[in-house]
Amino acid sequence: MRTLTLSLSFFFALGFAQAQQQDNIKGIVDKGGQKPFIAVPDFRATGTTAPGLMAVFNSTVQSDLQSSSLIKFVPKTLYPLRIPQVPADLAAGEAAANARPAPIPGYRLADWAAPPATANWLGMGYGAEDRGLFVVFGYFYNTSPTGTDLQQAQAFGKVYTGSLDQAGAMDAAHHYAADMLAQFGGQSLIGSRIVFVSDRTGAKEIWVMNWDGSDQRQITKYNSISTFPSVSPDGHIVAFTTYATGYPAIQLFSLDSGRKLPFYNQRASMNAFVAFTPDSKQIVFSSTAAGGAAQLYMANADGTGFRRISNSGAIEVEAKINPKTGTDLVDVSGRSGLPQIYKMSIEGTDVDRLSAGTGEATNPAWSPDGSHIAFAWTKGFEPGNYNIFVMDVISRETVQLTANEGRNENPCWAPDGAHIVYASKRGRQSQIWMMNADGTGKHPLTTTGSNEKPVWVNAEK
């Protein structure tokens, strides 16, 4: 009985924390206000190949919308019976109350604005194959103005083309979903990629995939240990640590050509954990070049012009430079005992502990606007049981994004500031997962082998 009471109150406490985090995190992603409700019925297609691809298109659109914290996706079971496909299907205004027979609802925007759908916006359209291409006509309507002007209600109507296969259908869907989300300030992730570490070949190698988990490709083939990737903000260079020469040393690869780039490693038992400055021209990393515990050093992006910036006598790893200012950084330091997250200037001055000092806090990652860090913390658990948290760097308030879902580490923000990719170990293997920055919409991006240390690559500008 006593145990029951305790565990009950524990769950109440959890529920409370959950409610709190929703309120707090809102401030990060949409600065208040009611989220719009969007309805997008399944598109259909004509032809021989396109109809089969529509299932991929429809599920991708739904997934993209559901994984956005900017809007609410109206469940398809609540939609009216008649599904408009082209603007000509739509009738203006509301149906006459005395019409006989009563019209089947769906062809008027008001039908979508009314319960049970209660959608503020309607996405509609259809697919086809045209000269060997997958073509989608996608429209987006505001259901609120119930006047007669359908032209005014239309936010956009576009043609999306892709290859006549699954990849083409996914590509068209991502673009259509991004166009809808852009109406609410959503930045598109299309074209952005995720670099990660996978052991699926038997050795840890650096890999890259599209942000939706598709097109996973191996970058390194050292058959050694290659890990700890980071990517230059311009999206051109991946830096990582490899044992290819026997000792942990830094290497750079071009993400454009897939080739190795020159890098000058200092003579040290360990050079690792590269962080780029916002202009991608300089790096901060950890080295044991001076003997003793690893310290932070700054250098040119090719490793030359090497100078020390920390002098704590304790381990200093995982420096991450503020992407907004470029003048301050966070890192993980052992200077107060177990690893904690510290903030300091890029010259190593003004050192200040950010994490609470309890447990172990590691893996800091800046939000694109430099206002928050995501990090892994063992708060309330035994060593090794990390969860993902987000901290407002000014107020130091933290919000927990994962709980009771295995070991969660290495968070990294998407360029849109609204998504976080991370590694979740549930069982023997780790996989790359993605979630909204408020902890909702968690879904895995990898399934093969053990995958870890995801880093988002900005789309090339």
Place this chain on the structure above:
Amino acid sequence: MMTKQRVTLALLAVMVLGLSAGCGKKIPPPPPAAPAPIPDNTPPNSPKPVVGYFSAEPTTVTVGQPSSLRWSVTDATSVKIDNNIGDVSPNGRRGVYPTATTTYHLTASGPGGTAEADATVTVSSPPPPAPMQNAPQPTIQDILAKQVQDIHFDYDKSEVRGEDQAILQGDASALKTIFQMDANFVVTIEGHCDERGSAEYNLALGDRRAAATKDALISLGVPGDKLKTVSFGKERPLCTEAIEDCYARNRRAHFSAAQ
């Protein structure tokens, strides 16, 4: 209680008085007669047993070879030999296969008494095989694998523990032997961690463990230029169970031949 004690003392005093009064008057009675001696049932003419001989032939064997015990006893009703042989006839022989030098003890008993004798079979070890042309000596790899043992560490710590000092000293002398055998040999000290900390922090922690082990060995006289260090963080665990015993095994400095 006090009352009872006083009563007892008074009674004793009366008895003592009474006894001393009686001594002066009575004569003690004569002592009783001694008991008759126990009759001797032994026939007066029974002779003592005699061991004619008790010998082993041969007296020296190698392991697995037999020796023959032979004996002859007279005037005995029972003859026994120890070492699990037991009762035997007065005249006999018995093959034995001792695995070590053994003294056999014969006991003959009869109406006239007992007689004893010993016979010793000396067992010599078989000769060693002829020496090989190249006697196997421990190689450097053998010494490195068997005599240079891992040093273990506490969680998030890189100091060599007091309880590991003896292992460290053993490692130091084994390493010195290795470097005497091959002046060009170089040993790598690998620093490892358990799986709980972050991979990033553990890379730097493993580096500290390897370096601390190297420093401790240098202080014990091992040449530092023969020792390299490398950290594997938590990338090369010995075991992967999520239990403290496994964590403890993984928090180690391990020695290997430098590449």
